[in-house]
Amino acid sequence: MITRHVDHLRVQRRLAERTLAMYGDAFKRLQALCEQHKLALTDVHPHHVRGWTARLHAQGLGPRSIAITLAAWRGLYKWLGREGLVQVNPVDGVKPPKAAKPLPKALSVDHAVALADHQPDADDIAASPAAQTRREHEAPWLHARDHAMIELLYSSGLRSAELLGLDAAASNDAKGWIDMQAAEAHVLGKGSKRRLVPVGQAAMKALTAWLDARASLTPPTCDALFISRLGGRLTPMQLRNRLKQLAQQAGLPTHVHPHMLRHSFASHLLQSSSDLRAVQELLGHAHISTTQVYTKLDFQHLAKIYDAAHPRAKRQRDKP
Secondary structure, three states: OHHHHHHHHHHOOOOOHHHHHHHHHHHHHHHHHHHHOOOOHHHOOHHHHHHHHHHHHHOOOOHHHHHHHHHHHHHHHHHHHHOOOOOOOOOOOOOOOOOOOOOOOOOOHHHHHHHHHOOOOHHHHHHOOOOOOHHHHHOHHHHHHHHHHHHHHHHHOOOHHHHHOEEOOOOOOOOEEEEOOOOEEEEEOHHHOEEEEEOOHHHHHHHHHHHHHHOOOOOOOOOEOOEOOOOOEOOHHHHHHHHHHHHHHOOOOOOOOHHHHHHHHHHHHHHHHOOHHHHHHHHOOOOHHHHOHHHHHHHHHHHHHHHHHOHHHHHHHOOO
16 A cells, blocks of 8 residues: 555655655555554554654654655555545644744854954954955944944844834834943834843944944935945845854854844853843843753853863763
């Protein structure tokens, strides 16, 4: 029956060879399980499939592989149903285990500070992509803008859309702005929710320098706080590419994107304060469960310190 079904998938459904190979592995698992339980394919019931799914997961088969396995089995029993060989599809309603969400990547404190403090030198300019003009390479305002953006992303944990949505001055139409007197960022976050975020001293100093430089660059019609070389509002792609380039110039060993600075802000704040609720408010998370992922990052940091410093950890690690 399985051979006929595979032929159907190859000829009628025209599945790719790679998919057929994965389905073939799934059918081998099904045959092995049926043999172990002395069951015919047509005698399998939902409780068998649920038990086998749990068993495969316990044996180390990943959620994605289990999902593919169940999809193959479900298709097989659907075909058997059309052939009149089974009345009920035993795989219907059986769901694979949820895949664990990868932890957000954060910079170390040293790397975050190195990025914020980096100033391009002649070697950086020579290594810059040829697509950028010499005028851009040599423009002091570019460093002032980049420095202000990095400081603000790291000191306030803004999303890239929140950062790029900032205007240079408050107005009824502004999505966000910086209150320079109060050292606060007014931002429009997800779900059109507004929030106030404190801005650190280093970021305020960088913003002041950028506003001074911006005054002589920006056309009167542009409200954006952060502008491109052509004078318009900086785009997410431009921000991402620029940050990647600056991280490479600063010698950071990892690919850096804007959201990584937000992750770094949250992780480093938790390492210092352990106030999860405060971090939730600063990040603008609607649910505390979204913020709790950063406690795992904090634990990873503590585990690294333990492995490096604790005598028991050293002793265990040094064993041959």
